[in-house]
Amino acid sequence: MEWVVLSAVLLMTVLCLLKVNVILSILISTIAAGLMSGLGFADSVELLVAGMGNSANTALSYILLGAFAVAISYTGITKILVNFIIRVLTGKKTMMLFALAGVACLSQNAVPVHIAFIPILIPPLLKVFDQMRMDRRAVALALTFGLKAPYVMIPAGFGLLFQRLILDGLNSNGGEITLYEVTLSMLIPGSGMIVGLLIGILFTYRKDKASKDSMKEEKIKTEDLVEEITFGKQHVMTIIAIISALIVQIITQDLILGALTGIIAMFVLVALPFKKLDSVMAGGISMMGMISFIIFAAAGFANVLQETGAVSELVEVSVSALGNNKPLIAFVLLLLGLVITIGIGTSFGTIPIVAALFVPICLATGFSPLATAALVGTAGALGDAGSPASDSTLGPTSGLNADGKHDHIWDTCVPTFIHYNIPLFIFGWIAAMVL
Structure with a gap:
C-alpha cells in the first residue's frame, strides 16, 4: 500500500513527459492508484468525483x-x-x-488576479522575446518565481492564506506557533527560490536562443510593436475597480468576492459598457477553464490517495525506519512532500495533508515549532514548481505557448523543477536544522 503514492505519481509524470494530455494523465493515474489500493473502477471514479468538490472554490475563483x-x-x-x-x-x-518576475509578484499581493494576467500580458511580448533571442524557459522561470515566492515568504494576499494554513495545521495537530513565527520560518526556504531565479536568469538561460522563424524574419522596429493608446478616464475607473477588488479580498480573505467586486465595479464605474458582460465572462472561462478542470482532476487524485490511506502509510513506513535521526527525518519528510505535491499540483491543498501527518512526527522527535513550520511549509511548497498540474506552471505556459512554440513539460515544468525545487529542498532542510 505504501508504494501506491510513488507509483501513481511516477505514472502521471511519465505520461506527462510523453506528452499525454495533463487531465487524462491525472485521471489515468488516479484510477491506477485506486486499483492498486484494492478499489474497483467504479469506487475509484466515485472517490475521484467526490474529491473534485474540494477544489470548487479555487476553480470558480480562477474563472472569475x-x-x-x-x-x-x-x-x-x-x-x-x-x-x-x-x-x-x-x-x-x-x-x-x-x-x-516583479509583475508576477504583484499579481499575488497588490492586484490579486493570480495567473489570469499572463495570457493577456505575455502573448503581445512574444515577438519581442524572439527579436531579443530570449530563451522562453527563462521567462517561464521569472513568471513561476513571481507566482510562488511571494506566497512562500510574504504574509499578504495569497501568502497570508498559505501561511495561515501552516499556522492552522500546526496548532490543530499539537504544535504552538504564531503567524509571525510562521513567516520567519519560511524566509530561509524562500531564499532558496531567489537563488534558483538568479542562477537560471544569470547563468543557465543567459545565452541567446533564436527560434526558427526569427532567423528568417527581418528585424522589427520597436515602434512597430507599440500600439499607441492614451491614458484616460476609462483607465482611472479601471484602477479604482482594481483597488476595490484588492480591498474586498484583503478584508474578506475571499478571492471569489474580490473578483466579483472587481467585475461589478468595472461596469458600475462604466469602465466597460454593460453589453460586454457576456464576452467578459466567456473570455474568463476560455482563459482559465482548462486550468480549472486540471485543478478539479488533481483534487480528485488527492482524495483517492487520502481516502485509501496510501499517503499516511507511506509516511509511517518511511519514518519508522529512521528512529530519532533528525537530519534524515527532515530529508525524508521533504522528499515525501515533493512527491505528494507534484502529484496533486497544489501547495495549498498539500499543507493540510502533510501537517496532519508530519507535525506529530516532528514534535515527537524534538523539532522546534519553527523548524516544524519550516518543514511543513517547505514540504507543501515543494513540487508546486515543476508539477504538470500546478497553476504555477500552467499559467506561464498559457502565455508562452500562445503561438504554439513552447512546450508545457520540457520548457516550463522541467526548468522550474530544477531551479526551484532543488534549492527549496536544500534551504528547507537547512531551516529545519538551524531553527
Whole structure:
C-alpha cells in the first residue's frame, strides 16, 4: 500500500513527459492508484468525483479572476504596460526578466488576479522575446518565481492564506506557533527560490536562443510593436475597480468576492459598457477553464490517495525506519512532500495533508515549532514548481505557448523543477536544522 503514492505519481509524470494530455494523465493515474489500493473502477471514479468538490472554490475563483483580467484588458490598460515594457526594456534581456518576475509578484499581493494576467500580458511580448533571442524557459522561470515566492515568504494576499494554513495545521495537530513565527520560518526556504531565479536568469538561460522563424524574419522596429493608446478616464475607473477588488479580498480573505467586486465595479464605474458582460465572462472561462478542470482532476487524485490511506502509510513506513535521526527525518519528510505535491499540483491543498501527518512526527522527535513550520511549509511548497498540474506552471505556459512554440513539460515544468525545487529542498532542510 505504501508504494501506491510513488507509483501513481511516477505514472502521471511519465505520461506527462510523453506528452499525454495533463487531465487524462491525472485521471489515468488516479484510477491506477485506486486499483492498486484494492478499489474497483467504479469506487475509484466515485472517490475521484467526490474529491473534485474540494477544489470548487479555487476553480470558480480562477474563472472569475480570469473574467476580471479580461475586463481589465478590454479597457486597454494592459497595452499601456506592454508598451512601457517594449519601449524601455527591449534589448535589455536581464532587466526584462526581472521586471516580469516583479509583475508576477504583484499579481499575488497588490492586484490579486493570480495567473489570469499572463495570457493577456505575455502573448503581445512574444515577438519581442524572439527579436531579443530570449530563451522562453527563462521567462517561464521569472513568471513561476513571481507566482510562488511571494506566497512562500510574504504574509499578504495569497501568502497570508498559505501561511495561515501552516499556522492552522500546526496548532490543530499539537504544535504552538504564531503567524509571525510562521513567516520567519519560511524566509530561509524562500531564499532558496531567489537563488534558483538568479542562477537560471544569470547563468543557465543567459545565452541567446533564436527560434526558427526569427532567423528568417527581418528585424522589427520597436515602434512597430507599440500600439499607441492614451491614458484616460476609462483607465482611472479601471484602477479604482482594481483597488476595490484588492480591498474586498484583503478584508474578506475571499478571492471569489474580490473578483466579483472587481467585475461589478468595472461596469458600475462604466469602465466597460454593460453589453460586454457576456464576452467578459466567456473570455474568463476560455482563459482559465482548462486550468480549472486540471485543478478539479488533481483534487480528485488527492482524495483517492487520502481516502485509501496510501499517503499516511507511506509516511509511517518511511519514518519508522529512521528512529530519532533528525537530519534524515527532515530529508525524508521533504522528499515525501515533493512527491505528494507534484502529484496533486497544489501547495495549498498539500499543507493540510502533510501537517496532519508530519507535525506529530516532528514534535515527537524534538523539532522546534519553527523548524516544524519550516518543514511543513517547505514540504507543501515543494513540487508546486515543476508539477504538470500546478497553476504555477500552467499559467506561464498559457502565455508562452500562445503561438504554439513552447512546450508545457520540457520548457516550463522541467526548468522550474530544477531551479526551484532543488534549492527549496536544500534551504528547507537547512531551516529545519538551524531553527
